[in-house]
Amino acid sequence: MIVFRIALRSLLRRRSRMILIALLVVFGTLLLVFGTTVTRSAAVTSRNSIIRNFTGDFIVYAARSREIPSPFAFNTPLPVVPDVQQVNEFLSAQPEVEATVAFAQNYSLLSVPNATGSVDVPFIFYAADPESYFRMFENVRIVEGQPLTSGPGILISRYQNDHYQKRYGVRLSVGDQVTALGLSGGGGVNALRVTVRGVFEPVHYANVFNYINFMDAASYSQLFNFTGVSGGLPARLEKALAAASESEEGIFDLAGSSVGSIDTTKLRAEAVSGYTMIAVRLKDHATMEAVRARLAAQGWPVKTARWDQASSFFANVASAVQAFIYFATALIFLVVTFIFMNTLVINIIERTGEIGTMRALGAERSFVRNVFLSETLLLNVAACLVGMIASLALVLAGRRTGIPLPETVSQYLVGGGPLPVVLSIGPFITALLVVVAASILATLLPIRVATRITPLAAMNDR
């Protein structure tokens, strides 16, 4: 009790100096709580946004794939997911799974008539069963025409259409029939007449969906000759193809031995194929690893990738912002700790006589240590609580409207718009722990100085 009494009154006695320290701690706490809340909010929103717009909780892709596919990467044609129907059926039967959708990403040319004949314009697209895809992902809003569920064809992004106008002098309209040109796996060029069903605008991630269009799965399958070629390959062949995806030399494993006969009766004729990934949405994100493990145990030649692996760039942006805020906060706390440590050392030097007197009267070193530790904790924890209250007010204000972000940052971080604030107790507990840890750290040297003051100092304190 006497320790706290001395500590508290000593703080009040040096109140002007201590108020400055307290303000620094308040500021540090504010930054830590608010910064952590913002980064956590960004992380949660970013995760949810990517899961709801691109990948689901995880994606399934062909084991033969050389790299983890990303719904944003169109530079390398991806291998088709084998046994897609069985995999999809298996996943849909899992109680944790909310929805699945198989889709493909590819590119082709659209041959669009113009005044001089026709012009070929590039066409990057997702191909999927429209019903399943748009039930799972609400990433676009139809601004002209109908959704793809109204019939086979394509959906074109308004931004892309504007670009066609500027660059190629053509503009697609709802109902137009254009010829899509696709390179099939055999090297031939297929042509397919497709109807423009609608024009859309992105709801989120305009920086991605401005450039991506949609095609129904049946048209896609015809365009790229994917109909009826999945399943029934001998295991040895699948294995060798998977090995070849790791290393070019893997394909030579096939040399010199039979791969086994291909049982044509097992080759099922499927209406649609050519899917390069399956997005899986779970009812509870926490069950992801269990579902992935269960799928892996089935032995299909497929792999899975978490949402953040499949969207590494966007996930990395959120992580980088988070790391920056943590770094800035850590830097501020380091500076505050250093300033506080120096202030405390000055205090101790000023109080040499007082400490020496206590020691002469019979106070042990631990008593002196407890006095200074109490002073530090009383000041810093009180300042931390003030900082927490201020942070709470700021967080609650932010929750009402969201935190406005520059559009570019917002697009990469959360897919656009203000950042919704997620209130949680975590940042407050973290701030308190950090302040207590920093306080103890800051007192280590000063306490060492204080406890080395001898009673002789009291005698010499004239």
Added chain:
Amino acid sequence: MNVVELVDVQKHYLLGDTRVDALRGISLTIDKGEFLAIAGPSGSGKSTILNMIGCIDNPSAGRVLIDGTDVEHLSDTELTRYRRTRIGFIFQSFNLIPVLNVYENIEFPLLLRRTLSRRERERIVMRFVEEVQLTDRLKNKPNELSGGQRQRVAIARALVTNPVIVLADEPTANLDSATGHKIVELMKVINETEKTTLVFSTHDAHIMEHARRVVSLRDGLVVADESRSAA
């Protein structure tokens, strides 16, 4: 009965490369209940002797026995405990804890003991508060007191633990002459009523007249040891 026994105590300091002999072989015994002045000019070794007796400095050579215990081999913790239970200090600059009021400053050594109840502490503190006549100043902080009042608080603080010996290092040096005499008179009264052994250092000839025994030092040596029947 000896309360303090110094046997050929020497103390050397190094000031840069220069060796300073603060005490050059002092032997001295102090009996229980003595009221003793250590006199001498500045630099004669008065404070150094008090520091040795108070267990806050070690001799370079010789032995220091307090209440029969050789303190040379005691650890820092043991010395602290020894000071807490057996020695009272009165400082030249009063050395009150600035954030505690009169009552709390006097109570402080009792709180360090952690053996007494609040009621017991209050009884002891109030007894000494009355003795040093500070009943009306209990709530005052040290900076609200005069020099004489502060030294009276320090006297009460030195006495509350009922120590074997009370050491006062030039207790009147920061006081005016009249107040200085009053303080020494008070110490003397307490010595008589409480039977506490009281040793104080001074270079003031008028102050040392109050003592019943005066040990005079010069250049780290005892040059005179006079007992007076009545002061």
